[in-house]
Amino acid sequence: xxxxxxxxxxxxxxxxxxxxxxxxxxxxxxxxxxxxxxxxxxxxxxxxxxxxxxxxxxxxxxxxxxxxxxxxxxxxxxxxxxxxxxxxxxxxxxxxxxxxxxxxxxxxxxxxxxxxxxxxxxxxxxxxxxxxxxxxxxxxxxxxxxxxxxxxxxxxxxxxxxxxxxxxxxxxxxxxxxxxxxxxxxxxxxxxxxxxxxxxxxxxxxxxxxxxxxxxxxxxxxxxxxxxxxxxxxxxxxxxxxxxxxxxxxxxxxxxxxxxxxxxxxxxxxxxxxxxxxxxxxxxxxxxxxxxxxxxxxxxxxxxxxxxxxxxxxxxxxxxxxxxxxxxxxxxxxxxxxxxxxxxxxxxxxxxxxxxxxxxxxxxxxxxxxxxxxxxxxxxxxxxxxxxxxxxxxxxxxxxxxxxxxxxxxxxxxxxxxxxxxxxxxxxxxxxxxxxxxxxxxxxxxxxxxxxxxxxxxxxxxx
Amino acid sequence: xxxxxxxxxxxxxxxxxxxxxxxxxxxxxxxxxxxxxxxxxxxxxxxxxxxxxxxxxxxxxxxxxxxxxxxxxxxxxxxxxxxxxxxxxxxxxxxxxxxxxxxxxxxxxxxxxxxxxxxxxxxxxxxxxxxxxxxxxxxxxxxxxxxxxxxxxxxxxxxxxxxxxxxxxxxxxxxxxxxxxxxxxxxxxxxxxxxxxxxxxxxxxxxxxxxxxxxxxxxxxxxxxxxxxxxxxxxxxxx
Ligand SMILES: [Zn+2]
Numbered sequence: 001x002x003x004x005x006x007x008x009x010x011x012x013x014x015x016x017x018x019x020x021x022x023x024x025x026x027x028x029x030x031x032x033x034x035x036x037x038x039x040x041x042x043x044x045x046x047x048x049x050x051x052x053x054x055x056x057x058x059x060x061x062x063x064x065x066x067x068x069x070x071x072x073x074x075x076x077x078x079x080x081x082x083x084x085x086x087x088x089x090x091x092x093x094x095x096x097x098x099x100x101x102x103x104x105x106x107x108x109x110x111x112x113x114x115x116x117x118x119x120x121x122x123x124x125x126x127x128x129x130x131x132x133x134x135x136x137x138x139x140x141x142x143x144x145x146x147x148x149x150x151x152x153x154x155x156x157x158x159x160x161x162x163x164x165x166x167x168x169x170x171x172x173x174x175x176x177x178x179x180x181x182x183x184x185x186x187x188x189x190x191x192x193x194x195x196x197x198x199x200x201x202x203x204x205x206x207x208x209x210x211x212x213x214x215x216x217x218x219x220x221x222x223x224x225x226x227x228x229x230x231x232x233x234x235x236x237x238x239x240x241x242x243x244x245x246x247x248x249x250x251x252x253x254x255x256x257x258x259x260x261x262x263x264x265x266x267x268x269x270x271x272x273x274x275x276x277x278x279x280x281x282x283x284x285x286x287x288x289x290x291x292x293x294x295x296x297x298x299x300x301x302x303x304x305x306x307x308x309x310x311x312x313x314x315x316x317x318x319x320x321x322x323x324x325x326x327x328x329x330x331x332x333x334x335x336x337x338x339x340x341x342x343x344x345x346x347x348x349x350x351x352x353x354x355x356x357x358x359x360x361x362x363x364x365x366x367x368x369x370x371x372x373x374x375x376x377x378x379x380x381x382x383x384x385x386x387x388x389x390x391x392x393x394x395x396x397x398x399x400x401x402x403x404x405x406x407x408x409x410x411x412x413x414x415x416x417x418x419x420x421x422x423x424x425x426x427x428x429x430x431x432x433x434x435x436x437x438x439x440x441x442x443x444x445x446x447x448x449x450x451x452x453x454x455x456x457x458x459x460x461x462x463x
Numbered sequence: 464x465x466x467x468x469x470x471x472x473x474x475x476x477x478x479x480x481x482x483x484x485x486x487x488x489x490x491x492x493x494x495x496x497x498x499x500x501x502x503x504x505x506x507x508x509x510x511x512x513x514x515x516x517x518x519x520x521x522x523x524x525x526x527x528x529x530x531x532x533x534x535x536x537x538x539x540x541x542x543x544x545x546x547x548x549x550x551x552x553x554x555x556x557x558x559x560x561x562x563x564x565x566x567x568x569x570x571x572x573x574x575x576x577x578x579x580x581x582x583x584x585x586x587x588x589x590x591x592x593x594x595x596x597x598x599x600x601x602x603x604x605x606x607x608x609x610x611x612x613x614x615x616x617x618x619x620x621x622x623x624x625x626x627x628x629x630x631x632x633x634x635x636x637x638x639x640x641x642x643x644x645x646x647x648x649x650x651x652x653x654x655x656x657x658x659x660x661x662x663x664x665x666x667x668x669x670x671x672x673x674x675x676x677x678x679x680x681x682x683x684x685x686x687x688x689x690x691x692x693x694x695x696x697x698x699x700x701x702x
Contacts, residue, residue, distance in 0.1 A: 175480070184525060185525055185526070185527050240476070367700060373593075373594065373595070373609075373700075373701075374481060374593075374609045374611065374654070375482075375609075375655075376481040376482030376485070376609055376654045376655055376656055377481070377482060378482065379482030379483075379484055379485030379488070379656045379659070380481075380482055380484055380485075397696070397700070398693075398696065400689065400692040400693040400695070400696045401693045401696070401697075403689050403692070403693070404659055404660070404689045404690055404692075404693045405485075405659070407689050408485070408488050408489060408492050408659060416692075418696075
């Protein structure tokens with residue numbers, strides 16, 4: 001972060017640590033610290049770091065060192081996180097976790113906090129363990145003010161059983177990868193479990209009925225809401241509204257701490273403390289503007305009256321989209337934009353967020369385990385907004401299914417190429433100087449990034 | 464065409480999952496491609512079945528959705544049964560397939576009473592059956608879909624199976640059957656969506672609906688190259 005917090009992280013973070021009163025939960029944390037086993041934790045750090053060094057030499061990913069730590073010393077993560085003065089904060093929900101976590105991290109850094117966070121996408125607990133190795137001293141003590149963790153709703157319940165979150169932010173429940181989790185109500189229950197374990201404030205989406213209902217189950221834990229102005233409801237359908245033509249007119253009217261009141265292509269208006277603030281945003285897509293409201297509500301819950309409002313708004317305008325969430329990669333004068341779509345909700349929200357004019361639209365659908373083996377979900381997305389601009393290509397293992405799907409919305413893709421690398425080469429050859437926007441499922445995104453990396457130096461290629 | 468074929472979409476709010484919407488879309492589009500107008504009428508809880516219904520489509524849902532519609536479905540039951548007896552073409556997928564049967568027994572022993580239009584009974588099972596399915600039928604050839612259900616369904620003597628399973632579980636995993644047929648009603652566990660991937664079934668339902676309405680049906684030969692390719696690819700994918 002530049003130009004937001006002139007004071008810099010280190011000095012401010014000491015101030016923060018001193019300012020935080022010693023609450024009851026901190027006494028518990030101290031006990032956890034006393035139970036710390038410095039020799040074992042120290043050895044774990046040493047071995048974990050050696051593993052990390054070796055796997056990096058071999059070009060391996062981030063999961064291996066975390067796995068070693070987990071096996072060797074199961075309590076390591078909980079003990080390493082226990083002394084954080086601002087505790088552990090978790091972000092969960094089916095859609096938008098990655099970008100929202102990124103927003104929360106940057107907003108807190110903009111407030112002068114030293115923030116620890118986990119890498120997105122990798123196995124959750126191993127990812128946390130691996131990331132911790134880079135941030136702890138040789139006795140396994142973390143140097144940070146706060147941990148902000150993106151929590152997969154399935155892994156979340158196990159994690160919060162070991163590590164109690166101080167605050168939690170629960171974004172939404174959309175029908176997501178039902179192959180894996182069974183049913184949407186189960187997902188809502190898992191989020192409810194995370195909320196119940198939270199000791200500080202639970203921040204909830206007031207416009208998602210399944211998330212908003214969690215408020216009734218966590219008493220006496222304080223709850224705060226973020227939400228959208230009723231005039232924007234058509235642009236932000238919840239899961240129920242996404243699955244029925246006529247939307248439910250009765251949404252809960254909880255008072256929102258942060259309200260999204262207006263959206264434009266690159267700017268949004270947020271209302272809090274009775275005032276409206278219009279800011280330019282670099283995160284792309286209207287659903288990320290709602291994620292920005294969610295992130296601000298969480299930061300306000302964490303810092304309370306101490307929040308620097310100016311810095312909050314300055315920082316929120318500077319945060320960029322996470323990899324595959326509207327990330328733009330320049331290749332030989334052509335912009336390739338990767339947009340992750342993983343379920344009907346994210347696909348529909350993405351289509352509503354980006355204008356298809358003046359770019360080559362591509363859809364890349366894979367059906368590997370980390371995508372969805374079931375491609376039924378493509379039929380729950382309305383593609384008619386692409387009728388005018390057309391679709392340049394469909395690709396991925398299920399390109400044929402996608403072409404069939406588009407046919408029923410009156411769209412005939414110009415090309416069908418199952419192989420992602422060949423698809424990319426053809427697209428780059430025929431769209432020089434244009435923007436190629438690729439809506440892609442998870443593994444398609446990873447493969448496309450890899451092929452793009454071979455063509456241009458990319459940041460953040462890791463495992 | 465001033466007189467559209469009326470497609471009733473049953474409980475789109477609660478029973479509409481895993482692309483069931485694609486079945487309705489496919490019927491409407493293909494009717495247009497065959498030269499007939501189509502009108503889709505959603506029927507939700509409390510709504511009446513419109514007069515002059517030509518086709519009825521229903522889908523799957525979560526347990527909570529199923530619990531919500533079971534009472535309302537009992538209200539429509541006699542009308543739906545009369546229409547099924549009258550050979551109105553219908554497609555019921557997964558959850559509504561189960562509720563068109565006699566009963567659904569949940570794991571806790573609760574019984575959800577169906578409307579008994581189909582001579583089938585379903586028992587919930589602890590293991591969820593999920594994956595690509597390939598079945599075969601004399602009328603429709605190879606049927607390709609995706610199943611995701613926890614109910615095991617047994618067929619009574621008054622229905623015949625939709626197909627025999629080559630890949631996947633189907634009704635119950637023991638007798639090799641998938642789905643059930645009674646008159647022109649097809650019940651099945653296959654999402655996918657089913658109809659775009661199996662245009663033979665879509666046109667079978669359309670043919671009956673059009674013939675019932677206009678006494679004769681002249682369907683056009685449509686280009687099926689995209690569905691042929693999607694079917695070919697689906698056969699190569701792991702279960
Ligand atoms: Zn199902």
